[in-house]
Amino acid sequence: MNIRRSAAALAAATVVLGAAVPAAATPSPTPSVAIPDGLYGTTDPTYDGVWRQSLALLAQRTTGVTPADRAVAWLAGQQCASGAFAAFRADAAKACDAKLMVDTNSTAAAVQALAALGGHQAATEKAVGWLKSVQNADGGWGYTPGGASDANSTSVVAGAMAAAGEKTSEVRKGGKSSYDALLKLSVKCDVDPDGGAFAYQPDKKGALAANADATAAGVLGVLGKGFVTKAGTTPKDGYLCSNSSEPFTPFELARNGSAYLAQSVHDTGYLKSALPGAEDQPDYGNTADAVVALAAQGWTEQAKKPLAWLEQNSAAWAKQSGPAAYAQLIFAAHAMGADPRHFGDTDLVAQLDATGPTPQATAKATDQAADTDTDTDKKDDSDSGYGVWWIVGVFLVAGIGIGFLISVRGRKRQP
Template identity: 65%
Template sequence: MNVRRRSSAAALAAIAVIGAAAAPAVAADPSSSPSAPAPRSSGLYGTTDPQYDGVWRQSLALLAQDTVGVSPSPAAVDWLTGQQCDSGAFAPFRADPAKACDAKTMVDTNSTAAAVQALWAVGGRGDVVEDALAWLKSVQNKDGGWGYTPGGPSDANSTSVVIGALTAAGTDPEKIEKGGKSPYDALLTFALPCAEKDGAGAFAFQPDKDGKLLANADATAAGVLGALGKGLVTEAGEKAGDAACTDAAKPTREQAAANGAAYLTGAVAEDGHLKSALGGSADQPDYGNTADAVVALAAQGGADKAAEPLAWLKENAAKWAKESGPAAYAQLIFAARATGTDPRAFGGTDLVAELNATGPSPRGSEARDTATTTDQAVEEKDEKDDSGFGVWWFVGVCLVFGIGIGFLLSGRNKKQQP
């Protein structure tokens, strides 16, 4: 998921058009951070400044490792759990975890929801997960959704990534209501009708200042997964027929997901990938959002539906991932998982080895012994069951992620997609 850059008070208006933080999906750590590299011994994945994406990229890295049967380093898991505030929330990064969070600590729903998915997957941190889920429920908006920051207006990306956290931890999002509204109720308000001339079937990030919904491919990829009740990691869904947008007076969430998939299919049809424009430059490939689209298309209609953008990623994404860091490798691993593709031979790249090399070595051997994987998974599940805004900061997030990286910090390009 991308966040586009702007600064100053005028930036907030620009952000409404160019980008804003949310899920998602889906992000990678910026490669051009001016800060000194983070010490590898800290347990953190990636070497760029973690100020705006530390928890996000760490969560995606751990989740991707677990997805392919790699046991993450205990130091890496400890780093992530140590970032949690007493409230249960997570901020993008806390330089001094020993210092208690206060009103100035900018916690957010995306970092928290990503951490839930990662820590639930690796197991043994049930108390951390429970506290995080309790906090997410406490900041749910009256429309049933979530914004990036507590109390902020709901958006498609943030609502979707929280839905993913709820379902990953075994909670039915439909039963988590505020004001009689569920997360699905909120999410469907961002779906464009099929009669819309531009962007039929897509999801918008949020209504613009005039209340109009503008199609957004990034929000659509997140919205498809959210409407299906899926998290960042999912497998291919049942095969579906040719994508087509179908209007209904009140579409079900499954129909909204199918409509969103139809929009994504059209968006990647010409070039095999999604596009983004940054700072007035010409359209360019959007690798991260294309990876998110692969996951969404496969989850909604089967792996065949994602074949074209998947092939494009295999051929073109290796350099992007190397430059962008651990979360980029994780996004590609999620795309491989959703399509039944071997992540250790992804267009000639071993995504697993490359991801592992960005942080502390996995526990024991790289992969778990196949014979013990099932037993260990059961043990880890038992452990889980036993466990019970400042404007300038927001602009800072947008500045860092605006470098051009691709569900979750997960902001998305809000300009209307072709």
């Protein structure tokens, strides 16, 4: 789910329902607020602070890095008394009020991070309780409480539920679960060229348009998996999109979404950006999400090409986009069993660590090195450096989503 929270100010202003998986990260303007101590990223955190921090900490935990205490404390301190998280609270000492826009994506991302870090059971339970309280009658979630369900938000919340030890199939509202909501957003396989894909939301006429970002999110959502996952079992029934077994099981629905993604990256190895007015260019974030989704489904053969493309081409994008982008790439490498410390010519772990407070493990190594270092002018730089990230909401206004690709596909084919 891409992380992609770009121009989120507009998204928030128009109450656009956002992304979990969320995708292409783009630097924000010069920060209009001071960057808090402990927060990753140097760009304005107003619309993505909790999101990028959650992804950064989760990626560090996934690679065996112990984050700095103050980085974890900053994230935990962003939680409201209700259990919800907003995108960013400049003054965490001030109680949350009705004017503060809390959202499901920030809350669900924080749950996944805090659950992985451990020691935050009370906080995660409270957050999960809030998420359950704002579940829609169709079983899904929108970006904001009461907003129409969308594939991205529903999926990131499903991942949070799983991370917190909940069975996603049992988290229901009106008898409906996240699976039921995602099923309604799945394009049937005989609908060319979009068969198998997930839509972000139906359009005003109820039609479903393929959205690669929503599809990557949807695959993880129906499988009950979060941002961090390992490769699933290679399927025995081939790599086809099929309507033959309706009603679909979650695995079958995920298979259909994977068929769409596999076909989309088959020729070039990457997904293309389809944002309004955007040039025909690669979407790095959504490509990384596609790798995670394909791997989770067990389609590792189909994920090899986009992973290799990212290894060769994503360094500049990640450097510009910041910690959440590095986290996305780490999740893709982890899902495929690749070493994020040797990702092409990039050490993703070191690059991520450098965007924020020095992790505890790194600090230890630095202290030991200082014992033999004769350069007395060197300083510990644990107080400097940050990163970036983006809220997807804005470009999802018309059900467009972030970084999706519509490719020409037939009903049943092997990519």
